[in-house]
Amino acid sequence: MKTITLLTFAAAALGAPRGSSAPAAAPLSVVATTPDLASIAKAIGGDAVDVKALAKPTEDSHFVDAKPSHIVTLNRADVLIEGGAELELGWLPPLLESARNSRIAAGAPGRIVASTGITMKEKPVAFDRSKGDVHALGNPHFLVDPLNAKIVAANIADHLARVAPASASVFKANLATFNATIDAKLAEWQKQLSPFEGAKIVTYHKDFNYLADRFGLEVVETLEPKPGIAPSPSHLAVVIAAMRAQNAKVILVQPFQNRKTAETVARQTGATVLDVSQQPGAIKGTDTYIALMDHVVRTLVNGLQGDK
Amino acid sequence: MYMNIGFSGLVDAGWSTTADVQSLQRGDHDPAVRGFTVPNEEITLDGAVDPYFKGFVNIVYKVDAEGESATELEEAYVLTTSLPSNLQLKVGQFFTEFGRQNPQHPHSWAFVDQPLVLNRMFGPDGMRGQGARLSWLVPTSFYAEAMVSVLNSLGETMFSFRSEESSEIHGGIPAERDVSGGGDMVVVPRLATSFDLTSTQTLLLGVSGAFGPNNSGPSSSSSVLGADVYWKWKSATALQGFPFFSLQGEYLNRSYGAAERVTAADPISTLPSETLKDRGAYGQLLWGIRPRIVAGFRGEWANGDDAAFESELRSRRIRLSPNFTYYPSEFSKVRFQYNFDDRKGFGRDHSLWLQFEFILGAHAAHRF
Numbered sequence: 186m187k188t189i190t191l192l193t194f195a196a197a198a199l200g201a202p203r204g205s206s207a208p209a210a211a212p213l214s215v216v217a218t219t220p221d222l223a224s225i226a227k228a229i230g231g232d233a234v235d236v237k238a239l240a241k242p243t244e245d246s247h248f249v250d251a252k253p254s255h256i257v258t259l260n261r262a263d264v265l266i267e268g269g270a271e272l273e274l275g276w277l278p279p280l281l282e283s284a285r286n287s288r289i290a291a292g293a294p295g296r297i298v299a300s301t302g303i304t305m306k307e308k309p310v311a312f313d314r315s316k317g318d319v320h321a322l323g324n325p326h327f328l329v330d331p332l333n334a335k336i337v338a339a340n341i342a343d344h345l346a347r348v349a350p351a352s353a354s355v356f357k358a359n360l361a362t363f364n365a366t367i368d369a370k371l372a373e374w375q376k377q378l379s380p381f382e383g384a385k386i387v388t389y390h391k392d393f394n395y396l397a398d399r400f401g402l403e404v405v406e407t408l409e410p411k412p413g414i415a416p417s418p419s420h421l422a423v424v425i426a427a428m429r430a431q432n433a434k435v436i437l438v439q440p441f442q443n444r445k446t447a448e449t450v451a452r453q454t455g456a457t458v459l460d461v462s463q464q465p466g467a468i469k470g471t472d473t474y475i476a477l478m479d480h481v482v483r484t485l486v487n488g489l490q491g492d493k
Numbered sequence: 494m495y496m497n498i499g500f501s502g503l504v505d506a507g508w509s510t511t512a513d514v515q516s517l518q519r520g521d522h523d524p525a526v527r528g529f530t531v532p533n534e535e536i537t538l539d540g541a542v543d544p545y546f547k548g549f550v551n552i553v554y555k556v557d558a559e560g561e562s563a564t565e566l567e568e569a570y571v572l573t574t575s576l577p578s579n580l581q582l583k584v585g586q587f588f589t590e591f592g593r594q595n596p597q598h599p600h601s602w603a604f605v606d607q608p609l610v611l612n613r614m615f616g617p618d619g620m621r622g623q624g625a626r627l628s629w630l631v632p633t634s635f636y637a638e639a640m641v642s643v644l645n646s647l648g649e650t651m652f653s654f655r656s657e658e659s660s661e662i663h664g665g666i667p668a669e670r671d672v673s674g675g676g677d678m679v680v681v682p683r684l685a686t687s688f689d690l691t692s693t694q695t696l697l698l699g700v701s702g703a704f705g706p707n708n709s710g711p712s713s714s715s716s717v718l719g720a721d722v723y724w725k726w727k728s729a730t731a732l733q734g735f736p737f738f739s740l741q742g743e744y745l746n747r748s749y750g751a752a753e754r755v756t757a758a759d760p761i762s763t764l765p766s767e768t769l770k771d772r773g774a775y776g777q778l779l780w781g782i783r784p785r786i787v788a789g790f791r792g793e794w795a796n797g798d799d800a801a802f803e804s805e806l807r808s809r810r811i812r813l814s815p816n817f818t819y820y821p822s823e824f825s826k827v828r829f830q831y832n833f834d835d836r837k838g839f840g841r842d843h844s845l846w847l848q849f850e851f852i853l854g855a856h857a858a859h860r861f
Contacts, residue, residue: 248734253636253687
């Protein structure tokens with residue numbers, strides 16, 4: 186019992202809680218689960234925020250290790266932005282339990298669920314894991330549609346203004362700039378991809394469906410037979426047949442996905458493997474969301490052009 | 494959905510060169526017989542109680558070596574979510590936070606059986622009990638957490654303390670002993686810290702202790718000390734968490750103050766007052782070769798100093814266990830394991846085990 190008393194005293198002496206009474210000049214500590222969310226938060230928060238991402242840009246964001254260093258990061262955060270839709274289900278809950286930070290508790294102004302307000306695709310009508318690891322709330326890879334990035338940015342600006350009202354006008358102005366940039370870029374990206382309307386593409390995971398829908402492309406197959414299930418030879422035979430029948434000539438692969446499998450399929454179908462990412466920073470020169478989308482569109486244009 | 498509901502089922506099958514498999518596989522959730530064992534069928538419930546507490550419940554069903562069904566309340570506790578000053582309180586029945594593996598549920602173990610040293614110090618079910626745990630996340634730039642648990646000292650899951658099974662350690666008839674003060678509780682302090690060595694490597698270190706009364710006599714006590722280490726490397730371009738390497742090791746040392754006691758096997762004789770000293774360690778290496786395939790190797794050793802009562806649970810033993818696990822998905826696994834055993838007084842044994850696991854419903858996220 187002695188130990189408890191000592192601990193309590195030590196805690197009271199050292200662990201003064203941080204709160205909204207912190208000076209307005211100190212930037213808000215914003216933690217995003219993934220680098221794409223971090224990039225948008227930086228665009229909205231500007232100098233008023235200090236942004237950190239938990240997942241590495243190169244890793245599979247479904248399977249991030251719940252490292253103890255993340256507990257420390259979350260313990261000190263003023264704001265947490267999560268993708269939501271069960272993207273981080275496998276690693277965020279135990280981190281939050283250990284972080285014991287009420288500023289980022291569910292429902293607090295400091296907790297932002299990016300999927301709020303997004304029209305989710307592929308929401309299952311029945312829950313059945315024989316269909317693979319399907320997310321009950323729909324496909325969580327929604328940020329590759331630039332219009333969804335605008336919804337997320339507005340959500341972030343709204344929460345940041347509630348957490349730091351003194352900087353609300355800055356966030357509002359930054360949001361307007363971000364939206365204007367997205368609108369201009371979207372027109373540019375649509376123009377670049379318009380010659381390829383209806384083009385057939387293949388992806389590794391169901392991770393570019395929102396992008397395909399926005400730009401009029403069609404995902405004919407994924408190398409994974411079902412979400413989270415490794416490609417099998419029999420499924421790859423189906424993919425190869427579908428690619429030949431529908432003349433799909435590009436396969437999109439992220440840095441953490443198995444490129445060798447994609448190369449094997451590409452060799453048999455005369456297709457090209459395109460290295461793309463959903464996370465800023467995974468590929469050189471793509472440090473922001475806009476730069477990332479520029480890269481994805483440019484890579485697609487080059488890949489689809491090559492096949493004309 | 495106010496609550497996550499999950500179920501995890503384990504089924505073992507295999508063979509050992511000894512027909513007395515239970516003398517070899519002493520864990521409550523180990524394969525226990527030649528043939529099939531259904532050692533751990535677990536229902537897990539968890540969710541937010543209100544803005545201030547989270548609740549967790551684990552109920553285990555199992556079929557024992559005699560084919561009888563048994564139920565146990567493994568864990569049922571609440572955890573505070575918003576205490577000030579980085580504090581957190583856990584109250585109820587829970588696995589004691591001592592070392593690395595003791596607080597883990599069998600379904601998240603990397604091998605089909607409980608490490609020898611944990612079995613010897615904490616009993617077949619590991620150490621868990623009724624009590625409270627206070628944790629303080631130290632406000633340092635790196636992770637450091639100080640914890641202390643205060644627990645009842647009575648029961649089979651308090652093996653080194655006031656357990657009816659304690660004869661297996663000291664050979665005497667357990668003494669009737671009441672709780673007369675705070676000193677009759679078990680106190681378990683733990684310190685843990687972690688560092689990211691590089692962006693792909695993490696090290697976790699811990700030291701733990703457990704201090705409390707035992708029932709070899711009216712005023713005798715035991716202490717267990719432990720040190721644990723866990724290191725993991727995961728590729729910066731990991732797909733579904735693969736490839737990775739991890740190394741886990743624990744060392745435990747027990748000092749069991751045995752009072753002068755009536756010999757259980759021969760009640761007209763007594764055993765002398767003595768301190769029973771035991772120690773043991775295990776180290777395990779896992780290699781996540783590619784998505785859903787893991788190869789592992791565990792080496793274990795446990796030993797105790799000579800004493801008036803010669804206990805099978807205190808004599809020298811080593812065990813070597815290579816294994817191989819295939820996960821068809823996140824929700825199922827198939828594991829093969831070979832055990833080479835060398836026990837003083839019993840000689841060598843070889844065992845081959847196959848384990849299958851399936852998960853329904855919510856799959857609890859894995860801690861680091």
